[in-house]
Amino acid sequence: MLRVLFIGDVFGQPGRRVLGAQLPRIRAEFDFVIVNMENSAGGFGMHRDAADAALKAGANCLTLGNHAWHHRDIYALMGDETRYPIVRPLNLSDPGAPGLGWRTFEVRGERLTVVNLLGRVFMEAVANPFRAMDELLERDDLGHVFVDMHAEATSEKMALAWHLDGRVAAVIGTHTHVPTADTRLLPRGTAYQTDAGFTGPHDSVIGSAPAGPIERFLTERPHRFGVAEGRAEMNGVIVQMEGGHATHLERYRFVEE
Numbered sequence: 001m002l003r004v005l006f007i008g009d010v011f012g013q014p015g016r017r018v019l020g021a022q023l024p025r026i027r028a029e030f031d032f033v034i035v036n037m038e039n040s041a042g043g044f045g046m047h048r049d050a051a052d053a054a055l056k057a058g059a060n061c062l063t064l065g066n067h068a069w070h071h072r073d074i075y076a077l078m079g080d081e082t083r084y085p086i087v088r089p090l091n092l093s094d095p096g097a098p099g100l101g102w103r104t105f106e107v108r109g110e111r112l113t114v115v116n117l118l119g120r121v122f123m124e125a126v127a128n129p130f131r132a133m134d135e136l137l138e139r140d141d142l143g144h145v146f147v148d149m150h151a152e153a154t155s156e157k158m159a160l161a162w163h164l165d166g167r168v169a170a171v172i173g174t175h176t177h178v179p180t181a182d183t184r185l186l187p188r189g190t191a192y193q194t195d196a197g198f199t200g201p202h203d204s205v206i207g208s209a210p211a212g213p214i215e216r217f218l219t220e221r222p223h224r225f226g227v228a229e230g231r232a233e234m235n236g237v238i239v240q241m242e243g244g245h246a247t248h249l250e251r252y253r254f255v256e257e
Helices: 012-029 048-057 073-079 129-136 154-165 211-219
Strands: 004-009 030-035 061-063 103-105 108-118 144-150 170-174 192-193 232-242 245-254
Touching: 004 012, 004 108, 004 170, 012 030, 012 048, 012 232, 030 144, 048 061, 048 073, 061 108, 073 144, 073 192, 108 170, 129 154, 154 170, 170 232, 192 232, 192 245
Parallel strands: 004 030, 030 061, 108 144, 144 170, 170 192
Antiparallel strands: 004 232, 103 108, 232 245
């Protein structure tokens, strides 16, 4: 049996701060920790400092999303697979893209495979995530499979989970930054939640200082967004796995005082 903690999108310095403070306090409760670092560097992508901080805090695997290439650091990090256990989106349109779209880890004598996918609805064009997973699951050496589905549309995330029910241990959504209340085990043993929520500034508009998004909606003109300041929150899910399936799933949430 494996107990896995997945932490939703780390956003900017406040997200890195709360991750660095809170994860070490609870790390001993889990066999493996996956952290989505898609927005960890100023709200866009991940750089070396952010990756180092997450690994120091106790992360075992770092996943990404649609801002994967925002910082040049990422190319060197993906080339150092031993020091940086990064999983970038599997279904990129360019099959020769740097990095790995899935990685298998040995955890307490069991195999755990982490996959990162991008959705296609309301997002930039990528290859079909459903087909990409079908192809990957033809392998018989993956062990427990955890899928980070980085997508905009609830229906696309949910449909993927039902498509994979019984074939993977978990499908957990990221990208929209708001934790959803549909935490559930599907009939054949796949854990599902539409969005894990994010790890970043609590008093914000999905991470940004409210003034920027408000101005954009009021004027309908482009406006620069800044990372919000103040107290932060950390959101995620806890998945218990056994025999390639999930046996328990619960939401995790911490908010700074």
